[in-house]
Amino acid sequence: MLDKLLNYTSILIKGLPTTISLSVAAIIAACLLSIVLTILLNSQHKLLIASIKFYILIFTGTPLLVQIIIIYYGPTQFPAIRENWPLVWSLISHPWMCAFIALTLNSAAYTTQIFYGALKAIPQGQWQACAVLGMNKSQTLKIIMPYAFKRAISSYSNEIIFVVKGTALVSTITLMDLMGYNQFLNGRYYEFSIFMITGGIYLLINGLLSAMMRSVEKKALAFETP
Structure with missing residues (x-):
């Protein structure tokens, strides 16, 4: 029994590079994009603000799985993209890139809400102090x-974990990540223990991430400690 479990684990671990690389890339890209969007939401351009809010509405109001499928399969319905935009086609024809785009856009929408909310929560006096200084x-x-x-780190840490868990959906577009190998093993052996091991691996990853983010939050907010 132990040998069987170790064999399952060794196979599942093969999907970790895809899961981790996709998570890290999407988290970094989404964070950078959300910073830009947060700044733009504080601009005076009403059309730009409305466009950003519409984007947030679309990506927070629809399931991530639907977004992944549309981004992966949608462009293939338009031969003009393949014929006239070869560079774009070379990117979206790869499942990893499509998953990366979907996870980035989805996470950026939620992260923008977190950052923008934290910005609006800043006491008005601090804004006025800056204005007084010219x-x-x-x-x-x-x-x-x-x-x-810094004040948004607590909420943002949850979004990071959601991105890692969201990678479990990319196996629907043929990516062999952790969940992809889980489906491969389950299709061959059909054993419940495979899901238990997969869940344990995700739990370990997210547990480490959570501990790391709590440490970052503690250091970032150290100035508030009496």
């Missing part, structure tokens, strides 16, 4: 945003 809005954001992001 700072414009761009300069004020440079001062206030780092503080707001």
Whole structure:
């Protein structure tokens, strides 16, 4: 029995590089994109703000699985993309890239809400203090945003974990990640223990991530400790 479990584990681990690389890439890209979107939401361009809010509505209001499938299978319905946009086609024809785009856009939508909410939660007095010092809005954001992001770490750590768990859906577009190998083993042996091992691996990854983010949060908010 132990040999069988070790064999399952050794096979499942083959999917870890895909799961980890996809998670790390999507988290970094989504974080950078959400910072840009948060800044733009504080602009005076109503059309731009409305466009960003519409994007957030689309990606927070629809299931991640649907987004992954549409991004992977959708462009194949348009031969013009393959014929006229070879560079774009070379990217979206790879399942890893499609999964990366879907996870990034989905996470960025949620992360933008987190960062924007943290920014709006900053006491009005701090905005007024910057105005009194003669700072414009761009300069004020440079001062206030780092503080707001520190306060958002607690909520943002949950979003990071959601991204890792979201990678479990990419096996639907032929990616052999951790869940992809889980389905491969389950289709061959049909044993419940395979899901238990897979869940344990995800639990270990997210547990380490959670502990790391708690440590980062503690250090980031150390200035608030009496």
